[in-house]
Amino acid sequence: MIQLIGLTEIPEINEGHNISEVIVAALARQEIVLDQTDVLVIAQKIVSKSEGRLVNLQEILPSEKAIQLAKKSGHSPQHMEVILREATNVLRCENGVVITRTRHGFICANSGVDSSNVPGGSTVCLLPIDPDLSAKKISLGITLSTNVNLPVIICDTFGRPWRNGAINLAIGSWGINPLRDYRGELDSEGISLKSTQIAVVDELACAAELIMNKLDRVPAVLVRGYINKDRSGCIRESMLRKEGEDLFL
Template sequence: MIEILPLTDIGEVLPGSDLAAVLIAALNEARIEPTAGDVLVVTQKIVSKAENRFADLSAVVPGERAVALAKQTGKDPRLVELVLSESSEVLRSVPNVLITRQRAGHVMANAGIDRSNIGSATGEQALLLPEDSDASAERLWVSLGKRCAVVISDSFGRPWRHGVVNVAIGVAGMPSLIDRRGDLDRDGRRLEVTQIALGDMIATAAGLAMGEGAEGVPAALIRGVRWSGPNSPASALVRPLEEDLFR
């Protein structure tokens, strides 16, 4: 049986916080002892806060391209300039929507830059994704004594689907992607395309407990998942450009 155990006593994470210590304290408060096979899912937001990935919009000077995209999308030109600095490519820009390929390869709105639930008193700050989410997950995994795997999650929209779901942008201590190609189904037919996005599935499951608004639950432990295969980072989930069928 799979269990989702939310961590509710974390509080506001500040720049420079020892996030591993914060999470351990929350686990202890909830009387949860992580064991092998458990996965601790942590929202990108508290990872970015601890790593001080804040940007001060009042200090951003938008360039010509940012100004043009801001007019097209109706977004703050300073925010658009930040999005461009965090992106390798702009894929779509229409009123109220700016879709880019973030530096790590994630296709997402606004390069993952967020201004909600960041604890800013001035409203002039924005929060960027971690510099390297897989490296952040690895550091947490090691700091937690490798007692449980770690997934860093963020909420993504999906092509041709309304709404957002949580996906894995950082993974350590488990396979993010399980390749079942070559296995046999129940009828003995060989699987040709089946790959399991285990990191994304676990992140989405945790999202049921963590929520997307003012719930204040930035982490959850998933227990009861079984997997086999070598560890792989979240970057393994990003489809290479040469396999992009929609370009």
């Protein structure tokens, strides 16, 4: 059995807050003692806020390109400018939707820049600069306090091609192999599985979102009981396809 436990008593996070300490305090308040089957899934928004990844749009001077794309996207020129600064290229900009490749390599709407649950009417929140490194720092900080190696996944909601609705996906990870590789293992009929790799970090992120919700202020979820012995790898190494390897770009 796996349990999904929301960490419910996390205060509003501002720049400079130490997320490891915040998590350890929340665990203590809920009287949760970590064990070796725990994985922590944490919402990108509080990580970004702690890292000061907020931009006041009133201070942004939009480029000519941003002004042009703003008309197609429905965003303000200032918001579009921030989206462009976070992107290496714009893949689609039509029907009020902007899809970019971010500097990390994620393909997503608006370079992951958004304004929900962000204080100040003209402020937007950017993704962490290096989400794998953010996850590593949070994990090591928690280990320092608890002596438990806690794998950490940082997540955000992504839309998908072909299907309605967004789902939660991993944007950074530490202490867990993002992929569970079944190649070469035998199925129930003794046949070797050929090509099955499962993106378990994305599935863990999805599971956590069922508890996080958008409105309930549960920015971190402990997944308890998921057995994963392979702790190597991170999102940047394992999860992102290189350009030229994708059939839908």
